[in-house]
Each structure stands twice: as structure tokens, then as C-alpha cells.
Amino acid sequence: MSDEQVRLGELRDEIDQIDQKIMELISARAACAQEVAHVKMTANPGQDVFFYRPEREAQVLRRIKEQNPGPLSGEEMARLFREIMSACLALEKPMHIAFLGPIGTFTQAAALKHFGHSVVSVPLPAIDAVFREVESGAAHYGVVPVENSTEGMINHTLDMFMSSPLKICGEVQLRIHHHLLVSPKHGDQEITRIYSHQQSFAQCRQWLDTHRYGIERVTVSSNAEAARRAAEEPGTAAIAGDMAAELYGLQKLANSIEDRPDNTTRFLIIGREEVPASGHDKSSILVSMRNKPGALYQLLEPFHRHGLSLTRIETRPSPSGTWAYVFYIDFEGHMEDEQVRKVLAEVDEEAVELKRLGSYPIGVL
Ligand SMILES: O=C(O)C(=O)C[C@]1(C(=O)O)C=C[C@@H](O)C=C1
Incomplete structure (x- = not known):
């Protein structure tokens, strides 16, 4: 055995032992969360129990970012803990999160960024449908876009608050990267039409005018719908993000084509309690x-x-x-x-x- 193989073997043994400890600690944490659920239920018999505690989650994630010793970045460490807490919460109560769909939209990416991947995410066709789903109690929380750094406010969301009794329970920001996507099935066929959501066209206007001037732009209801069409129709492309590209097996013809490098959308978490x-x-x-x-x-x-x-x-x-x-x-x-x-x-x-x-x-x- 070479020196390198010996050293690699030692390091991998060390990693196995650390993983074992991490697993035991995560299991102990999960058992603690189960106990927390028990305490919450016995303290409020017959009442609505709020298992999800946004203020506590924010405090945990902030502390992790502040006290993270490295070499992983604070953001990376917080993302790992985000998923651990998400799994712990699912043990207490599986959360149903309604979002502006269909699946593969940036709103779904925002929902998963905020709640982690252990939730049941429920796509709905319109912003008011997300409000209704939460108001009726069919979903625990909802996620809707409220503003984009390039395009401004999403007025439909603001206007919903005039009549809805729902409360804002949180916010999450997502860096939005748009790509020009095509299906590998359709080979090198010339692109004669591009599908996207009206907001995404607006966020990529200069790039399109410079690099794809004169190609027909067809507005559809979401980026995910644009990706679905590009996957099916030869000679078409879509402007959409990574989730939609992955979902419909599309390839990137051009990467990150948004006009402003800081293009960010802010989403709100809506729920029934303060x-x-x-x-x-x-x-x-x-x-x-x-x-x-x-x-x-x-x-x-x-x-x-x-x-x-x-x-x-x-x-x-x-x-x-x-x-x-x-x-x-x-x-x-x-x-x-x-x-x-x-x-x-x-x-x-x-x-x-x-x-x-x-x-x-x-x-x-
Ligand atoms: O502290 C609580 O109330 C918990 O339920 C525990 C916990 C956690 O895993 O840390 C889980 C879910 C809540 O949203 C907040 C925190």
C-alpha cells in the first residue's frame, strides 16, 4: 500500500467515526423535538397547536451563522441546520405548504429554502388560490412572491392583503438566475420562439434584445410552464430557472441571462397566526x-x-x-x-x- 492509500484510509476511518457521532447527535436532537411536540400538545389540549415556530427557527439559524467556526461558510452551515430542523419539525407534524405553482417555479424553490425539504409542498395555480388554501386550513402556510429587485412589486399579492385575514409569518429572498433552455431531444434545430413568464422576460429584456433579437417571445403563466412547452415543442426555447430545467430535462444554451447580476425576488410566508x-x-x-x-x-x-x-x-x-x-x-x-x-x-x-x-x-x- 502506498503512503497516500494509508493516509486516505486513516482519514476515512476518522470521517466514519465523526459521521457516527453526528448521527447519534441528530437522533438525540430529533427525540428532543418529539418531546417538544408532546409538551406543546399537553399544554394546549383541544386547541390549535403551533408546531412550526418561525421566531425560534430564526434564532437557531442566526446563532448557527454567528458561532460557526468554519471552514464551512455560515450560510452553508445554516442550510444544513435548516434541513435538520425541517426533518425534526416533520416528526412533530408534517407541514403542508401551498405555493404559487406549478412545480418547478421559483416560488417552490423559495418554499423549500425557507421550510427545508421535509415539508409537503402543494402547487396552486394562482396567488389568490394560495391565500384561500391557507385561510381554509387546507394548508398550514403559503408562499407567494411580493417583490423583485428588477421589476418591483407584485401588486396582486399586495392587494390580496386588503381583504384577507391572513398574517405575514416570514420572508425569504431568492437570487433569481434565468437560463435560456432547450430540449436535448430536439438537436440543433433553429429556435424560432421563446416561452417565459412576463416577469422573466422583463428581467432578461436587454440580454434578449442583444442576443436573440427578433425571435418571437410568447408569454405563458409560469417559467415551469415555459420549460414544459420547450421540452415538447421542437424549435422552441424557454427562459426558466434550475428547478424547471431539471424537472423537464432541459439543457442550458445560455446561463444566468438576467440583466442585473443581483436579481432577487422576495417572497412572503402567510399563515393564520401572529x-x-x-x-x-x-x-x-x-x-x-x-x-x-x-x-x-x-x-x-x-x-x-x-x-x-x-x-x-x-x-x-x-x-x-x-x-x-x-x-x-x-x-x-x-x-x-x-x-x-x-x-x-x-x-x-x-x-x-x-x-x-x-x-x-x-x-x-
Ligand atoms: O422549539 C420548538 O418549538 C420546536 O418545535 C423545535 C424546532 C427545532 O427543531 O429546533 C422544530 C420546529 C420549530 O419550528 C422550531 C424549532
Whole structure:
């Protein structure tokens, strides 16, 4: 045996022993989570038990990132723990997560990034269907896109909050990479049509104008649907992400064709209950103001005076009348915080209506 083979043998023995220890520790952790479930159930007999605790998960993942000794990156280590917690939660209660489908969309990728792979993910055809599925209790939580760094807000999601009783329980951001995809079945056939979702076309507009100018662009309901069509129809391509490419066995003709290298979409987790403070939270509200001079100033001034940082303000037409507006506002802090309580009490006095959409941990992964 060469020196190299001897050394490799020693290192692999060491890895086997470490794996054994990791397995025993993960099993001990899973048994602990089972015990946690038992405590939750006996403490709340006959009531809805909330097995999924977003604030606790955020605290665990933050601590892992902060205390990670390396050489793996904090993000990588947190992703591993994300999956361990997901498996532990599934032992307590398998979670059903509704998302804007079909399977293979970026929303599904966001759902799995946030909840890990041990959930049952349920594709639904539209944003309002995701809301309904969670409202009815058929799914525990839902995942919907809310904004893209290149294209702006997803208005349909914002407008759903005007009438829905659901709360925002979390957020997750996903870097969006689009690829130009073709089926290997169709050989080198010339591409005469490209399918994609309207948002993806918008995010790749410059690239398409430069590299595929004049080729017909056909908008379909999702990237996954675009990939499905490209897999079936010779002479067509799709713009979609990795999940859809893998699902339909497509090949990349061009990689990461989004115009902006930081192209990111933010998704919201919607659920039926309020989330306690995790220590690093954000809140969202909807406010409708009387249509009078200085209304926006009056609305924002208390945030400034109490030192609360706004992360997003968006205006939507009010369903109640022409030229009336509703403001959708995200800010740092939790509704249990003293400062936030004071600001919202002041806003409530001036507003026609103030709707608290929820406080939730700032995305960790
Ligand atoms: O701490 C809890 O409440 C748990 O249920 C345990 C645990 C975990 O595995 O750490 C699992 C699921 C929850 O979403 C949060 C944390």
C-alpha cells in the first residue's frame, strides 16, 4: 500500500467515526423535538397547536451563522441546520405548504429554502388560490412572491392583503438566475420562439434584445410552464430557472441571462397566526389615509420621530373609491416593541383604516 492509500484510509476511518457521532447527535436532537411536540400538545389540549415556530427557527439559524467556526461558510452551515430542523419539525407534524405553482417555479424553490425539504409542498395555480388554501386550513402556510429587485412589486399579492385575514409569518429572498433552455431531444434545430413568464422576460429584456433579437417571445403563466412547452415543442426555447430545467430535462444554451447580476425576488410566508418577537424582526401594515394635503407626511413623521426604519413603502389604489390610496408599509421592529406600539397608535389616530399584517423575523437564509 502506498503512503497516500494509508493516509486516505486513516482519514476515512476518522470521517466514519465523526459521521457516527453526528448521527447519534441528530437522533438525540430529533427525540428532543418529539418531546417538544408532546409538551406543546399537553399544554394546549383541544386547541390549535403551533408546531412550526418561525421566531425560534430564526434564532437557531442566526446563532448557527454567528458561532460557526468554519471552514464551512455560515450560510452553508445554516442550510444544513435548516434541513435538520425541517426533518425534526416533520416528526412533530408534517407541514403542508401551498405555493404559487406549478412545480418547478421559483416560488417552490423559495418554499423549500425557507421550510427545508421535509415539508409537503402543494402547487396552486394562482396567488389568490394560495391565500384561500391557507385561510381554509387546507394548508398550514403559503408562499407567494411580493417583490423583485428588477421589476418591483407584485401588486396582486399586495392587494390580496386588503381583504384577507391572513398574517405575514416570514420572508425569504431568492437570487433569481434565468437560463435560456432547450430540449436535448430536439438537436440543433433553429429556435424560432421563446416561452417565459412576463416577469422573466422583463428581467432578461436587454440580454434578449442583444442576443436573440427578433425571435418571437410568447408569454405563458409560469417559467415551469415555459420549460414544459420547450421540452415538447421542437424549435422552441424557454427562459426558466434550475428547478424547471431539471424537472423537464432541459439543457442550458445560455446561463444566468438576467440583466442585473443581483436579481432577487422576495417572497412572503402567510399563515393564520401572529408570530412572537425573535429579536430581529420586521412588520408590515396597510394604511388608508384621508385624501388631504400633507397626509403622507403625517403618516411617515411618527416613524421618523421614533427612529423606526422604513424598508418599503408602496401605494395601491384603494378598492373603496377613485383616487383614494392605500399605503403598504414595511418597517423594522416588532409590534410588541414599545416604540412600534407608540407609532402605530399615532398612525391609527390619523388613518381611515390601519391593518396590521404581521411581524416576522427578518429573513436569515
Ligand atoms: O422549539 C420548538 O418549538 C420546536 O418545535 C423545535 C424546532 C427545532 O427543531 O429546533 C422544530 C420546529 C420549530 O419550528 C422550531 C424549532
